Amino acid sequence: MLRIAVVEDDPQCAAQLQEMISRYASENALEQETVMFRDGLEIANEYRPVWDLIFLDIEMPHLDGMRTAEMIREKDPAVVLIFVTNMARYAVKGYEVDAMDFLVKPVSYGPFSLKLRKAVNLAKSRESRFLLVNQDGQSLRIPTDRIQYVEVINHRLHVHTEDEDYTLRGSLQDIEKQVEGLPFARCSVSFLVNLRNVTAVTKETVYMKGCELPIGRTRKKEFLERFFSYMGGSFR
Amino acid sequence: MTDTIRFLLSLAGFPVELFAAAVLFGFPLEKRDHSAFRLLTGFAALLFLYPGAFYLLSTIFPPIRSNFLLTSLLYSFLGYLSLLWFVMFWRNISFPEGVQLATNAYLMQHLAYCLYTAIRIDSVLRRGSFEDPLYPAVWTFVYAALFFSIGKRLPEQGHYDSKAGAVAASSFFALAYSLVLSAVSQKASAESPVLTRVCLLYGAGVCFNLLWSQWEEKRRLTVSQELDLQQELFRKYKEQYEMSAENVELINRKCHDLKHQIAALRHISDEEKRTAQIRELERSVMIYDSVVKTGNEVLDTILTEKSLICEDKQIQLSCVADGAALSFLDAVDVYTIFGNALDNAIESVSLLADPDMRSISVLVTKKGGMVMIQTENYFREDTAQLESPISDNSPHSNKTSPEVTFPSKRQSVNDLPRTTKTAEPGYHGFGLKSIRYTAEKYGGFLNVEAENGIFLLRVVIPEESAKS
Numbered sequence: 190m191l192r193i194a195v196v197e198d199d200p201q202c203a204a205q206l207q208e209m210i211s212r213y214a215s216e217n218a219l220e221q222e223t224v225m226f227r228d229g230l231e232i233a234n235e236y237r238p239v240w241d242l243i244f245l246d247i248e249m250p251h252l253d254g255m256r257t258a259e260m261i262r263e264k265d266p267a268v269v270l271i272f273v274t275n276m277a278r279y280a281v282k283g284y285e286v287d288a289m290d291f292l293v294k295p296v297s298y299g300p301f302s303l304k305l306r307k308a309v310n311l312a313k314s315r316e317s318r319f320l321l322v323n324q325d326g327q328s329l330r331i332p333t334d335r336i337q338y339v340e341v342i343n344h345r346l347h348v349h350t351e352d353e354d355y356t357l358r359g360s361l362q363d364i365e366k367q368v369e370g371l372p373f374a375r376c377s378v379s380f381l382v383n384l385r386n387v388t389a390v391t392k393e394t395v396y397m398k399g400c401e402l403p404i405g406r407t408r409k410k411e412f413l414e415r416f417f418s419y420m421g422g423s424f425r
Numbered sequence: 426m427t428d429t430i431r432f433l434l435s436l437a438g439f440p441v442e443l444f445a446a447a448v449l450f451g452f453p454l455e456k457r458d459h460s461a462f463r464l465l466t467g468f469a470a471l472l473f474l475y476p477g478a479f480y481l482l483s484t485i486f487p488p489i490r491s492n493f494l495l496t497s498l499l500y501s502f503l504g505y506l507s508l509l510w511f512v513m514f515w516r517n518i519s520f521p522e523g524v525q526l527a528t529n530a531y532l533m534q535h536l537a538y539c540l541y542t543a544i545r546i547d548s549v550l551r552r553g554s555f556e557d558p559l560y561p562a563v564w565t566f567v568y569a570a571l572f573f574s575i576g577k578r579l580p581e582q583g584h585y586d587s588k589a590g591a592v593a594a595s596s597f598f599a600l601a602y603s604l605v606l607s608a609v610s611q612k613a614s615a616e617s618p619v620l621t622r623v624c625l626l627y628g629a630g631v632c633f634n635l636l637w638s639q640w641e642e643k644r645r646l647t648v649s650q651e652l653d654l655q656q657e658l659f660r661k662y663k664e665q666y667e668m669s670a671e672n673v674e675l676i677n678r679k680c681h682d683l684k685h686q687i688a689a690l691r692h693i694s695d696e697e698k699r700t701a702q703i704r705e706l707e708r709s710v711m712i713y714d715s716v717v718k719t720g721n722e723v724l725d726t727i728l729t730e731k732s733l734i735c736e737d738k739q740i741q742l743s744c745v746a747d748g749a750a751l752s753f754l755d756a757v758d759v760y761t762i763f764g765n766a767l768d769n770a771i772e773s774v775s776l777l778a779d780p781d782m783r784s785i786s787v788l789v790t791k792k793g794g795m796v797m798i799q800t801e802n803y804f805r806e807d808t809a810q811l812e813s814p815i816s817d818n819s820p821h822s823n824k825t826s827p828e829v830t831f832p833s834k835r836q837s838v839n840d841l842p843r844t845t846k847t848a849e850p851g852y853h854g855f856g857l858k859s860i861r862y863t864a865e866k867y868g869g870f871l872n873v874e875a876e877n878g879i880f881l882l883r884v885v886i887p888e889e890s891a892k893s
Contacts, residue, residue, distance in 0.1 A: 283745040284789075291745070292743070297781035299784065299803065300784030303801070303879065304786070388793060396793075406458060414872070417885055420790065420793070421799040421881075424877070
C-alpha cells in the first residue's frame with residue numbers, strides 16, 4: 190500500500206493531481222492511499238514519517254514547497270519528494286532536499302505517469318522490511334536496513350549487519366526472495382550486498398562501513414548496473 | 426647426449442618461435458585474470474603438450490610419418506590450433522580476434538622461417554641450430570620490426586576492431602596456402618635450390634603483405650573516421666549558428682510582444698485589470714529570466730540555453746542537479762556530455778505526436794565515489810525501431826531526419842544504439858559516441874536503456890579521477 194500526500198494550495202491543481210494518481214493506480218494495479226493538504230504548514234507541523242511519496246507544490250502562500258521540504262527532510266530522509274511548480278528555475282535546488290524530480294504546471298498525464306512510475310520503484314526500494322530467519326530453532330527478525338551483506342559458505346548463511354553477525358541455515362535464493370524489490374544485488378556468487386549501505390564502489394571492490402568485498406568478474410557488469418540503477422532510479 | 430639435447434632443442438624451436446610471436450602480437454590486448462599464470466601455463470603447454478600431441482597422432486596414424494608433406498602440414502596445423510588455444514586462454518578476446526591474433530603470430534613466425542631458410546637453403550645448418558648466429562639474428566630482426574611497426578599498433582584499447590572476423594578468415598586461408606607452398610617447395614629443395622629459394626621468398630612476401638595490409642586498412646579507417654568527425658563538427662557548428670539565430674529571433678519576437686503589452690497597459694484605467702495585466706507581464710518576463718543555478722556554471726549555461734529551445738517546442742525540461750559534483754570535469758567535457766544528451770533527448774521527444782508526453786528529466790548526483798548523470802524521456806517506439814540483438818537486418822527508416830535505432834534489450838557500454846543510414850550521410854550517431862568518448866576519458870562509461878518507450882541515458886564517472 191503506497192501512502193501518498195499531495196500538498197497543493199490551488200484546488201483545481203490539487204484535484205487534477207488526485208485524479209491522475211487514481212488513473213495511474215487503476216492502470217497499473219497500484220494500491221494507494223492519498224491524503225490532501227492545502228499548505229506546507231499543514232503537513233510540516235508535527236510531521237509524521239508515514240508517507241512513501243509526497244507531491245509538493247512550490248508556490249504556496251504560507252509555507253512554500255522548498256521550506257516544507259527542508260522541514261520534512263529533517264524528520265524523514267526516506268520519503269520520495271516530487272515538486273510541482275510553475276517555473277523551471279527552482280528545480281535544481283531540489284538536489285539539496287533530495288527531491289526525485291519535479292512536474293511543471295499545468296501537469297499532463299504523460300510526464301506525470303513517467304515520474305510516478307520511477308517514484309513508486311524508488312519508494313519500494315526504500316521500504317524497511319524484516320528478514321524472517323531461523324537461527325538454531327529460534328525465529329529472528331533482522332531489519333533489512335541494517336544488513337550490509339549476506340554471505341554463503343557451505344550452505345550456511347552469514348548475515349552481516351553493522352553491529353552483529355548472524356549465522357543461519359538457508360540459501361541465498363531464499364534471502365533474495367524475501368528482499369525482492371529491495372536494492373540487494375550479488376557482487377559475486379556467494380555475496381549478496383545491500384546497496385543502500387554501500388559507501389563506495391570501484392571497478393574491483395564494493396565498500397561498506399567497516400568492510401569491503403571484491404566484485405567477482407562474472408557478476409561485475411550486472412552488479413554495477415544494479416548499483417547505478419539504484420542510484421539513478423529505474424522504471425522497470 | 427649432446428645429440429639428444431640438440432635434437433630436443435631443435436624440436437623446441439618451432440613452439441618457442443610460435444609462442445614468442447603470439448606473446449608479442451598479443452601483448453597489447455586485453456588481459457585476463459591471473460595473466461602471468463596463464464602465460465606460463467600456455468608456454469608449458471605449447472612446449473610439451475603440442476609436440477606430445479603430434480607425436481601421439483603420428484604414432485596412431487603411421488601414414489603420417491611416411492609422407493613428408495602430410496607430416497609437415499599436420500605439424501603446422503596442430504601448431505596453429507595450439508596457438509589459437511593459447512591466445513584465447515591468455516587474453517580476454519573474442520573468437521574472431523583470437524583467429525586474427527593466432528594467424529598474425531603464425532604469419533610472423535613463418536615469415537622469419539622463410540627468410541632464414543631461403544638464406545640457408547644450401548647449408549647443412551638448419552632450424553633450431555644455435556650454432557648458427559643467423560638464426561637468432563633473423564628472428565630477432567623480423568619479430569622486432571613487425572612488432573613495432575604493426576603488432577603494437579594494430580589493436581585499439583586492447584581489442585582488434587569489429588571487422589576482425591572478415592580479416593581473420595581471409596588471413597587464415599592465405600596463411601594456409603603459404604604453408605602448403607612452403608612445404609611443397611621444401612620437398613623439391615634438393616633438386617632445385619634456386620626454385621625453392623624463390624618459393625620461400627615468395628612465401629615470406631605473402632606473409633608480410635597480409636600483415637602490412639591489416640595495418641594499412643586500420644590507418645585508412647582512422648583517416649576516414651577523422652574525416653567523418655570533421656564533417657560532423659562542421660555540421661554541429663552550422664547547427665549551433667542556426668540555433669543562435671533562432672534564439673535571437675525568439676527574443677526579438679518576445680520583446681516585440683512585450684512592447685505591445687506595455688503599450689496596452691497605458692490605456693487600461695481599471696485598477697484591477699491593470700494589476701492583472703502587470704502580473705501577466707511579469708510572468709512572461711520571468712519565463713525568459715530562467716536563471717538556472719546548479720552549482721556548475723557550464724551546466725547552468727547549457728540548461729538555460731536548452732530551456733529556451735524546450736519552451737519553444739513545448740518540451741518540459743526538469744533538472745535536479747548537484748552541480749558541484751561536476752567540478753573536476755573540464756568545461757568542454759561538461760558541455761559535450763550535457764549538450765549531446767539534451768540534444769538527443771530534445772530530438773527524440775520532438776518526434777512524439779502528443780506534446781503532453783514531451784518531458785525530459787535531468788539528474789546529476791554523487792554517491793559511493795561515483796558521479797552520475799542521467800536523462801530520462803519518452804521516445805516513439807516506431808521511429809526508433811526496436812530490433813532484437815540477434816538479427817542483423819538493417820532497419821529501414823522513412824524519415825528524413827537522422828534516426829537512431831534501439832535494440833529491444835538493455836544495452837550497455839560498448840553497444841550503443843545504432844544509427845540507420847539516412848539522407849544525411851555525414852551524421853552517424855556521433856552525439857552518443859562523443860558522450861561515450863568523454864566519459865571514458867575520465868575512466869567512466871555510458872549506459873543507455875531503451876525499453877517500453879522510455880529512454881534512459883546514464884553516464885557514470887569515478888569521482889577522484891583526473892583526465893587520463
